[in-house]
Amino acid sequence: MTIEQLKISGIEKEINFAFAKSGGKGGQHVNKTESKAELYFNIGESTILPEFSKKIIYEKLKNRINDKGELVLADETSRSQHTNKANVIEKFYELIAAALKQKKKRRPTKPSKSSKAKKKSDKIHHKKIKALRRGDF
Template sequence: MINEDTLISELKFKAIRSSGSGGQNVNKVASKMELAFNLSESEALNDEEKERLMTKLSHRLTKEHVLLLQCDESRSQHKNKELIIKRFLGLIKEGLKQDKKRVPTKIPKSVIRKRLKNKRNLSVKKATRKKPDLE
């Protein structure tokens, strides 16, 4: 499994002024946190893990293979940093999970017979609803 401490040490953080409500606090304090993680230059991940993450997180990566995340949920910079680290580690763990191989199943013959029997019964029921031919 991955070593979280080495991953966290490779992260780059940047504090930005947050938008939205908060009064004077928003204008004075840079509480929004931005996380940058360069996937291609990471030493905590091996090549196979990097490839898997590049395919699974391709829609979130920049052209330089940098993962950018932002958090401004809290008014505290430290709380936002904790939240963004948790979110980042969750993304990495989810991206490294291997998908289960789908085992194709065969439809049982009894199910096919039952479906065809129901179709026949329905067509008979609808045929009996017609007005009788008087000629």
């Protein structure tokens, strides 16, 4: 699924948010506002994602899933709660899309004639150098 497909699917309805006080340096303002945005998405209870997609997400994003089976993301880069919420939603879409993107299978290639010839000439050259080192001439 691409990011556009995820946005169209209405997956945003299944997302829960929590807000907390952001860490780090700051003045009087930092202790009063809850600007850190935390996103919680319960993968198992999702009605939009098919079962095979849920399994892939569980495997690829297992480090970000808590004991309740929720995907947890947080953002506290901005001083604004709305900006952090928008950032964490965008991060969520990117993570899900990247997890569900299929890898291209590698097609094995055969070496060309010129590369085979170069390899052989390199071996012969190396053989001659080693023969000169032997000293039994």
